[in-house]
């Protein structure tokens with residue numbers, strides 16, 4: 399009978415198959431009659447002995463460790479016993495755990511110092527992220543890309559702002575990711591809540607009809623706090639007072655191209671105050687009265703309107719009719735990316751404009767976004783040459799992304815875009831970029 403494993407395991411032990419090699423081996427081993435059986439029994443005996451010796455050694459080891467630990471000699475902070483001076487070692491060494499923690503903190507500092515996070519960039523500038531603790535992973539994703547593409551060569555600091563205190567976890571991970579210094583700011587409650595002149599009832603009416611109409615974030619109170627904060631307060635935060643420039647970074651955004659120059663220096667040297675990479679129309683339901691309120695403001699303060707402004711970008715009417723004679727086409731610079739001069743927001747024109755808007759209540763009675771508010775202000779208060787389009791930046795914020803169109807973009811060592819140029823939002827029917835080019839007297843497609 400030939401051996402096959404199936405019938406071997408199914409065969410009864412009481413009916414050993416003498417032809418089966420496994421049964422043969424089993425029988426020999428049990429009887430101890432063969433060399434094989436003898437060696438096996440001997441080996442078994444040897445293993446038992448070795449185990450016994452090991453067991454004894456283990457017990458001995460445990461006793462030594464316990465004794466040393468008790469007397470404090472092994473780790474330096476034992477639990478008891480008196481030392482030579484008669485002092486109880488547990489009390490004497492009580493500070494050691496604190497020392498260990500301090501050493502851990504010092505090690506972290508050394509790690510950060512060894513990263514060489516001394517600022518190389520020459521500008522008074524910071525990367526700025528308004529973010530929630532729960533967005534840590536998304537924050538790191540965006541940070542990683544900005545670091546890899548740009549900041550690892552410049553080590554500009556990062557400033558994080560939040561309406562709640564940042565957790566240790568958030569601080570530790572983002573500090574490790576940053577090549578520059580990090581600072582964590584808590585937003586004052588007054589700047590993240592409805593001002594006293596806003597009626598709760600009227601606000602509730604708005605959220606009701608907006609949620610019925612499915613307006614995006616239409617029923618959200620915190621989204622409105624966020625938009626108002628970005629529109630009127632972030633640059634007033636203590637942490638940002640020392641800077642002239644900021645680069646706004648949002649969690650989950652992507653940066654596809656190496657930036658081999660300092661954009662802050664570029665902005666300063668070229669007298670630019672505001673910049674963008676994507677422009678698109680805002681949902682009209684969220685800003686029904688933003689333009690009429692702006693028209694009122696412009697009438698009251700004509701001195702703030704720049705001569706060579708970008709009205710032509712934000713209206714599809716004949717711009718020569720002026721602010722009063724035109725309607726807003728809803729085009730705005732997508733403010734999830736911004737590199738800009740903080741002093742523009744600090745200036746008189748914008749401060750007065752924001753106060754005027756804030757008193758009108760549109761941040762709560764409608765859902766005015768910081769993007770159209772910043773954009774309308776930049777378009778009207780700045781000469782058009784002070785707004786810069788970063789055509790060399792490859793960028794994505796869901797659901798839209800863009801890639802550079804110039805020859806440089808095809809240098810794949812600089813840009814790694816996950817989509818073709820044809821799929822860039824620049825070419826989308828909703829993109830406002832063509833209006834931008836028209837305003838600047840350039841032909842469509844030349845970037």
Ligand SMILES: Nc1nc2c(ncn2[C@@H]2O[C@H](COP(=O)(O)OP(=O)(O)OP(=O)(O)O)[C@@H](O)[C@H]2O)c(=O)[nH]1
Nearest residue numbers: 528529530533559560561562620621624648649734
């Ligand atoms: N600290 C804090 N940050 C917030 C809050 N809401 C939004 N943000 C931040 O504000 C920025 C804009 O918020 P988003 O939710 O991205 O708004 P959005 O870009 O218009 O919309 P989506 O990105 O499509 O959700 C992001 O950096 C958010 O992390 C909030 O309640 N607290």
Ligand SMILES: [Mg+2]
Nearest residue numbers: 648649734795
């Ligand atoms: Mg966003």
